[in-house]
Amino acid sequence: MMKEGVIIKAISIKRQGERKHFQIRLPKDTKFIIGIEYGGRLISRSEGTVEVPAPKAKADAKLVEAIYSAIESGAVRDDKPKAFFKRNQLIGELKLQSCEEANWFYAADVFGNDANLNWGDFSQTGFPVNDFTHGNKRTEEIVKVDAESTIINGWYLDALGKSQKLDINYEIKVYVWINVEE
Amino acid sequence: MLKATKKRFDIKILVANSTVSETFELEKNIVKVHGVLVTSDKDDLLYYRGTQKIEINKEEFFPDNYESKLLMSGINVAPKQRYYDLGGVAPGNGRVQISYKDLDDGRTVFTPYRVSLYLDCEMEDEL
Numbered sequence: 021m022m023k024e025g026v027i028i029k030a031i032s033i034k035r036q037g038e039r040k041h042f043q044i045r046l047p048k049d050t051k052f053i054i055g056i057e058y059g060g061r062l063i064s065r066s067e068g069t070v071e072v073p074a075p076k077a078k079a080d081a082k083l084v085e086a087i088y089s090a091i092e093s094g095a096v097r098d099d100k101p102k103a104f105f106k107r108n109q110l111i112g113e114l115k116l117q118s119c120e121e122a123n124w125f126y127a128a129d130v131f132g133n134d135a136n137l138n139w140g141d142f143s144q145t146g147f148p149v150n151d152f153t154h155g156n157k158r159t160e161e162i163v164k165v166d167a168e169s170t171i172i173n174g175w176y177l178d179a180l181g182k183s184q185k186l187d188i189n190y191e192i193k194v195y196v197w198i199n200v201e202e
Numbered sequence: 203m204l205k206a207t208k209k210r211f212d213i214k215i216l217v218a219n220s221t222v223s224e225t226f227e228l229e230k231n232i233v234k235v236h237g238v239l240v241t242s243d244k245d246d247l248l249y250y251r252g253t254q255k256i257e258i259n260k261e262e263f264f265p266d267n268y269e270s271k272l273l274m275s276g277i278n279v280a281p282k283q284r285y286y287d288l289g290g291v292a293p294g295n296g297r298v299q300i301s302y303k304d305l306d307d308g309r310t311v312f313t314p315y316r317v318s319l320y321l322d323c324e325m326e327d328e329l
Contacts (some may be wrong), residue, residue: 028267059269061250062308154251155276157283190308193269 022051029174032063033112034189036181044116044172044196053167055160055197056126058114059070063189106135113177113191119169126163130192132180160197167198204233209321213302215247218312221303228296235293237270237285237322240273244315248309249274252317259294270317280329285322293323298303 029044045176046053109132116126138149147153174194211226228235235258242248252270256263264273300319304312306307 026265026268028265030267057272059271061269061305063306064308150246151276152245152271152274153276154278155249155271155274157275158272158285188274193267195268195272 021198021202023202024054025198025200027198028122029194029196031174031176032189033104033176033178033181033192035180035187036183036185038178038181040174042174042176044174044178044194046167046170046172046198048170049200049201049202050167051201052199053118053125053163053165053196054199055162055195056116056118057126057158057160057195057197058128058130059193059195060091060111060130060132061191061193062165063191108132108135110179110183111190112179113175114192114194115175116194117173117175118165118167119171119173120166125165126161128161130176138182160195172196203327204324205327207232207323207325211298211300211319211321213317213319214314215302215304215317216314217304219304219306221301222317223299223301225297225299226319228272228293228298228321228323230296231326232293232296232323232325234290234324235288235321236290236324237287239275239285239320240270240271241318242315244313245274246313247304247310247312248317250310251304251312253303253305254317255299255301256319257297257299258291259297260299261291261294263288263291264322267303270302285320286296288324290324 027044027046029042031040031042109130111130113129114130115124117124133151137151137154141149176192209228213222213224215222238256240248249271253267254264254270255266255268273286298321302317
């Protein structure tokens with residue numbers, strides 16, 4: 021009988037632009053890798069670091085940022101600049117490779133909270149919109165990869181510290197969902 | 203006859219960076235556990251700081267360091283879809299163990315809070 025399980029790998033990032041290579045060991049009775057999830061935790065920030073994931077900026081910079089966001093996302097402009105969609109904070113890049121197959125079987129841009137969760141909501145004075153109150157249910161991304169060699173090679177590249185030009189100490193957790201033969 | 207029921211178990215987190223383990227017992231007439239959900243009276247602390255291990259009948263469903271945010275659902279999710287689907291687990295001895303770990307996160311300031319574990323169960327009518 022097949023049973024599901026999850027293996028957790030924590031990746032600690034301390035320096036801006038840090039690149040980490042890591043391995044995830046799976047149990048010997050693993051048959052398939054069936055899903056990938058990720059999460060993260062901010063451990064500490066250097067002095068003067070802006071809030072994650074919504075960076076504070078000067079008004080002018082905000083406007084420029086909004087215009088760039090709009091151009092990149094193809095958002096429709098409203099009358100006021102504040103009505104633009106905001107870009108989500110990019111935390112880093114994550115890639116995973118199995119020894120069973122060539123190339124990456126999973127590659128993702130790791131993003132922070134959804135910066136546009138409150139889009140179109142006009143009731144924010146009473147009940148502010150946040151990920152922890154209004155967020156969607158999170159589920160794993162489905163993959164199907166043989167796991168006979170029981171090792172996954174991974175690669176992570178920091179983008180948060182690089183974009184802020186600061187050393188930010190945080191932890192990314194990679195969740196590998198597996199099928200195990202009982 | 204089988205009917206759906208929801209169970210709630212609470213734990214208190216009083217000290218920052220601590221681990222709280224508790225075992226709860228389900229009623230004998232519960233035949234299946236379909237889903238699991240965690241909430242709190244201070245959602246932000248649970249979301250950013252929480253990780254937990256959950257065992258049912260000594261079988262581990264979520265290992266140590268599994269982040270609580272992955273088992274949370276906001277009010278944007280339809281009530282019937284909020285639970286994490288376990289696929290109808292037999293509760294066996296009915297013991298549910300949660301081992302919750304609070305860890306500092308740069309975005310929050312600790313204050314004591316409550317963590318609630320909800321289980322979506324199916325029970326036999328006692329008639």
